[in-house]
Amino acid sequence: MENPTKSRKWWHFDYQNVPCARSSLLYGISGGLVVGGLVFARTKIVRRSCDYAVASFAVISLSFWTYCNYYVSKERAKVRQIIESYQSRVNMAQKESQTADQKRNQEEISEC
Numbered sequence: 001m002e003n004p005t006k007s008r009k010w011w012h013f014d015y016q017n018v019p020c021a022r023s024s025l026l027y028g029i030s031g032g033l034v035v036g037g038l039v040f041a042r043t044k045i046v047r048r049s050c051d052y053a054v055a056s057f058a059v060i061s062l063s064f065w066t067y068c069n070y071y072v073s074k075e076r077a078k079v080r081q082i083i084e085s086y087q088s089r090v091n092m093a094q095k096e097s098q099t100a101d102q103k104r105n106q107e108e109i110s111e112c
Helices: 021-043 046-111
Strands: none
Touching: 021 046
16 A cells, blocks of 8 residues: 555656745646647647647736745735734733733732
């Protein structure tokens, strides 16, 4: 059996760790097939339809990858901001509990 945690590589390129790679390639391949098929159905020239298919694959793949990476980076920024605000709240709560403990200790000392 294959190890599920082992990353898959294609010519030393770890495509599973690249965000949006799979979806952009799938959209590009399907778009290239559709455009190439439509051009071939209209012109019946194989060379031209292949040229259009490859060009549309490149344009669609790069466009979708750029679009997807933009939204992934926005989501990461939101998550980072939430984590920072949570950590600041935890730090404030710890400081407040420490000052409350110090006040209690001072009151106990003054009562004695």
